Amino acid sequence: MTPDVPSASLAVDAISKRYGETVALDGVSIDFRPGSVHTILGENGSGKSTLVKLLSGVVFKDSGRLLVDDVPFEGRTPAQFSARGFATVFQEVLIAPDRTVTDNVLLGMDRLFVRTVPRQHREARVAEMLKRIAVSAVPPDALAGSLPLAQQQLIVIARALVRDPRILILDEATAALDHADREAVFVEVERRARAGGLVLFISHRMDEVFRLSDRISVLRSGRLVKTLARGDATTDELLALMAPVRPPEAHHG
Ligand SMILES: Nc1ncnc2c1ncn2[C@@H]1O[C@H](COP(=O)(O)OP(=O)(O)O)[C@@H](O)[C@H]1O
Ligand SMILES: [Mg+2]
Secondary structure: OOOOOOOOOEEEEEEEEEEOOEEEEEEEEEEEOOOEEEEEEOOOOOOHHHHHHHOOOOOOOOEEEEEEOOEEOOOOOHHHHHHOOEEEEOOOOOOOOOOEHHHHHHOOOOHHHHHHOOHHHHHHHHHHHHHHHOOOOOOOOOEHHHOOHHHHHHHHHHHHHOOOOOEEEEEOOOOOOOHHHHHHHHHHHHHHHHOOOEEEEEEOOHHHHHHHOOEEEEEEOOEEEEEEEHHHOOHHHHHHHHOOOOOOOOOOO
């Protein structure tokens, strides 16, 4: 048995963020419950990745509050978010192409870990993680840049998981994976949630959303439309909630 994941509660409270004239997030409030997979669903441009970046220290909110374990958290850098137990797999696959798979998985890992854990053990930990999330073999000594996108995506997922985060954020992180590897990642994601961790899952694929989510929050044009439990959601309803608001039809008579 793997040890339980320390649980974390997270909430965003009236969070707003604009880029120049573009309002990317407009007063969004969501409670995320420990021990759950919470999906953020929305069309392209609805603000999903902006929320992810705010929860990773990549961009900073204009207003609103972030609460971790019910306490306001004002982290401003990725290192501060990482230290608080967050780990994010970004939508863009960020790898160091000229370094090995193993180096890439351990990239940005705590220096203490790298200094105190012998090389062999580090390599074993990486290999074990890759095996857990990938049915296809990822060669640990290959240069990451030489591998297909799907394998690179597995590397960045392993990089987040190897930190054993309390809050794992996956932003469209399985888009390039084939069915078998995607399912292996989902099994690991579910295991973490069942063990008490919090997983934020960003997707616009309905099959994935129904496969994984405990709760679903729908964003539209930077606003929260609704948060609902999976059991209360149908595909048609979700699609309607995501869709841009149409101008009212003209009535005659
Ligand atoms: N760095 C940026 N500069 C300017 N506008 C941005 C930037 N990042 C995102 N946006 C805009 O903010 C809005 C939300 O984008 P994003 O959060 O990436 O949405 P999603 O991930 O749901 O597709 C979009 O209108 C997008 O064009
Ligand atoms: Mg996005």
